Amino acid sequence: MNKNVKRTVATMMIAGMTVSGAAGVYAGTNMEKISAYLNHSIGFKINGSTYIPKDENGNKLAPITYHDTTYLPVRALSNALNTPIRYDSKTNTIYIGTSTTDQYVLTNYTAAQLEEIKKAFAGFEGFETAYAPQIMINGDVFQKAAATSDGVNLLFKNMTVNVSPRDYSYEYDGTNVTLSNGAKAKWYNIDGTDMLTVKVEDRYVTVSSPSKALSKAQAEKVAVTVTNVGAVQSDMAAVSYTAAQLDEMKKAFAGFDGFESAYAPKVTVKGDALQKVAATSDGVNLLFKNMTVNVSPRDYSFEYDGTNVTLSNGAKAKWYNVDGKDMLTVKVDDRYVTVSSPNKSLTKAQAEKVAVSVAKVGTAQADLATVTYTAAQTKAIKDEFAKFDGFTAAYAPTKMAKDDAFQKVASGDSVIFWFKHMNVQISPRDYSYGYDSTAVTLPNGVKAKWFAPSEVPMLTFQLDDRYVTISSADQSLTKAQIEQIATGVAKLK
Known part of the structure; x- marks a missing residue:
């Protein structure tokens, strides 16, 4: 994108489609007045379908033609193309797609917030399991959980996540989409607010942004991370490996050419402890009192039927069962991590928390x-x-x-x-x-x-x-x- 296009796009984002006046420069800015034309003769087709760009109030937008170059309403197109767009006023920069200012952060609920969420769900018989999003846009904050007549609203500063046994999208016209985890979802609009509904296990999750701070792409990314929040964080503890244990891990991994970097979980359930590290024919087993963590270049889940899940860090994982033992496999960097609990003392939610903490342990x-x-x-x-x-x-x-x-x-x-x-x-x-x-x-x-x-x-x-x-x-x-x-x-x- 050349500098002229960047300037024009920025102007449209900040000032809408209003362009008028003779040539001149606004004092103290880099904005230059131009004389251009709203070109109502240009039509749009996106993926073969007719598209009419509109602003947030539903008013039709027209492209601008200036010196034989046509400039498009970027905000409207970003929504149509499902591509996030963001303007950073501090650096006077527009970001299309992901950016340094368009990052997602983990929700990291406190123990008190998790208890509040669980209490909100506890009043629904057969629906007591608490679900919540695991990420939010940078700068958002969880405010409260509120039980409704047939579900729970999780209220953030910039979004609302409703979890219900009912599909509220059913009676509305909308657009069907496929999310990044393969789930089918539906966009529709109620009183000017875009709503996204997707089925997650036995419930329907609806994500919306009353403040319109989230783009559709951001809302879709949040939706795929809604999962069982499981045990409160106080059930987990950080693992502190001794220098001897770290050396033992490094030696176990060192025998694999191209796979020497040692990986291990950073958290486990309270009271658990590493007992030994054992190299296998194609990986390393980290044996704890209550769990086994296998790190391998191979995906052992491939040959088993199972259930795909999205972990709290957005990673795709799979639950499956081998000889009565539940196994969770997730890809971490260039390897596959499998977490299991032979004595069945870990819940699935706890095993998933362990899985997202597996990382390179580095030096002692x-x-x-x-x-x-x-x-x-x-x-x-x-x-x-x-x-x-x-x-x-x-x-x-x-x-x-x-x-x-x-x-x-x-x-x-x-x-x-x-x-x-x-x-x-x-x-x-x-x-x-x-x-x-x-x-x-x-x-x-x-x-x-x-x-x-x-x-x-x-x-x-x-x-x-x-x-x-x-x-x-x-x-x-x-x-x-x-x-x-x-x-x-x-x-x-």
């Missing part, structure tokens, strides 16, 4: 040390970030190798931290773009990628509104150590 924490900045160093770091308009918040690494030491901070088109054994670069730009890369999941669940513009491997990941790149020029740090260090980059206090 004993290999790392905490970075302590002096008052002068902290001031120098903040001063370097202050040079960037709109990027002034200071971030810094808090972990390093035990024998490393912070030396200095400098800036150019980014801020660079120089250590004895590593460089940490924090920038508004993604320097990995255009290079071949390998995607990885960091121990804290953040997606990252390795690339090598020269012979030095570099790790890049997004943190809030910036990109962090970590490398070790003398290559004294392992990739596992760098990935652990990456989890410690945070806003400087």
Whole structure:
């Protein structure tokens, strides 16, 4: 998209379709008045069907013709094409499709909120199991759960999720769609509010956005994550592996060429404990007191009938049964993780929470040390970030190798931290773009990628509104150590 098109699209998003006046420039802005034409002769067909673009009030929109170029009403088309669009007023940027400002976050209900949701469902005989979405758009917040005459409303700041035994879409004309998990759903409109209804197991889920903050694509993504919320989070506990256990895991994985990276769950049910790690012919079993976690390059669920589910992080998984034992398999990076509970002490909801926590365990924490900045160093770091308009918040690494030491901070088109054994670069730009890369999941669940513009491997990941790149020029740090260090980059206090 060229600069003229970007400017025209931005103007349409902010000011609608009004274009008038002679040439001139508004003081203090980059908006330029033009003389153009509303072109009512152009028609639209999307996937063979006639389409009439309309604004949010139902008024017809017409394309604009300017200097032999036709500009389309992008907001209307984004809804028709089911593609999210978002305008970031801070950076004066339009995002079509996914973007840094159009990310989804986990709902992360508190124990009190989960109890509130469960109580709302508890009043319905045969319908007591609580369901809720596992993601929301960035900036949204759960407000309350309210039981209705025949269902439950989960009220967020920017959306309402209704869970009911009844299909409210039945009596309305609408458009049938297929969601990303293969489920059939229906869009329809009630009193100007778009509604999406999909059947989830024995109930119907309806997602709407009374404030119109969600696009249709975003609502569809939320809908596929609605699932049984299961046990409250207080039933789960973080797993703390000892250095010896981490070494045992790494040795078990090390025997597999191209599959050496060790993975393990980060949470389990309270009271559980890792007992041993055992390499198999094509994977590794992590044996706990109450569960077994198998990590393999093979998908063992393939040959079994089962039930497809969407986990809380949006990953597709499958429940199936082998010799009376329930098994859950999900793909994590380049491998398949299977969670089971031989003694049947874990519920399915608990097993699903374990599954979403499986990630690369990296190096033993004993290999790392905490970075302590002096008052002068902290001031120098903040001063370097202050040079960037709109990027002034200071971030810094808090972990390093035990024998490393912070030396200095400098800036150019980014801020660079120089250590004895590593460089940490924090920038508004993604320097990995255009290079071949390998995607990885960091121990804290953040997606990252390795690339090598020269012979030095570099790790890049997004943190809030910036990109962090970590490398070790003398290559004294392992990739596992760098990935652990990456989890410690945070806003400087």
